[in-house]
Amino acid sequence: MSVAELLRPVVDLHRRDPGRLLQILREAQExxxxxxxPALTAIAEALDLPRARVEGVAGFYSFLHLxxxxxxxxxxxxxxxxxxxxxxxxxxxxxxxxxxxRGKLSEDGLLSVDTTSCTGMCDQxxxxxxxxxxxxxxxxxxxxxxxxxxxxxxxxxxxxxxWFHVADNIRRRDVLLDARWS
Numbered sequence: 001m002s003v004a005e006l007l008r009p010v011v012d013l014h015r016r017d018p019g020r021l022l023q024i025l026r027e028a029q030e031x032x033x034x035x036x037x038p039a040l041t042a043i044a045e046a047l048d049l050p051r052a053r054v055e056g057v058a059g060f061y062s063f064l065h066l067x068x069x070x071x072x073x074x075x076x077x078x079x080x081x082x083x084x085x086x087x088x089x090x091x092x093x094x095x096x097x098x099x100x101x102r103g104k105l106s107e108d109g110l111l112s113v114d115t116t117s118c119t120g121m122c123d124q125x126x127x128x129x130x131x132x133x134x135x136x137x138x139x140x141x142x143x144x145x146x147x148x149x150x151x152x153x154x155x156x157x158x159x160x161x162x163w164f165h166v167a168d169n170i171r172r173r174d175v176l177l178d179a180r181w182s
Contacts, residue, residue, distance in 0.1 A: 070105055070111040
């Protein structure tokens with residue numbers, strides 16, 4: 001079965017609506033694991049869009065993959081706050097411990113490590129995403145343990161739940177949070 005035939009039900013479900021491009025790309029990636037060039041071409045043709053536009057959208061979002069990614073996709077926050085808190089060193093530590101190069105798929109296909117511009121957690125950094133799930137307040141010890149769990153292929157549902165805790169740091173309304181001026 002060709003890629004176009006494989007993706008036809010997805011495109012048809014969205015009525016070949018170019019306004020649904022992002023959703024179509026996301027669903028195509030669920031089927032294929034990533035978005036290879038033939039998939040981008042098939043989607044562009046089905047939606048009557050320039051291929052460059054489809055590729056541009058696919059390349060813009062860090063949750064869309066133009067190359068194969070591992071079963072565990074780790075994205076470290078690359079914003080200035082996380083960098084100041086040591087995210088680069090922590091990423092290097094994980095890569096070294098698991099023998100994977102940043103931006104590449106591990107030889108066994110288990111892991112890929114890269115950066116994303118923001119996780120939305122700079123107040124609780126350094127932070128990263130594993131398969132879209134945020135982990136905050138990283139330390140060298142936690143990175144080592146994450147590496148062990150990935151290498152042992154432990155399901156994320158069995159990782160320590162406190163690692164996924166996100167604190168609500170909004171304490172009170174004030175000038176920055178729309179308080180009334182006296």
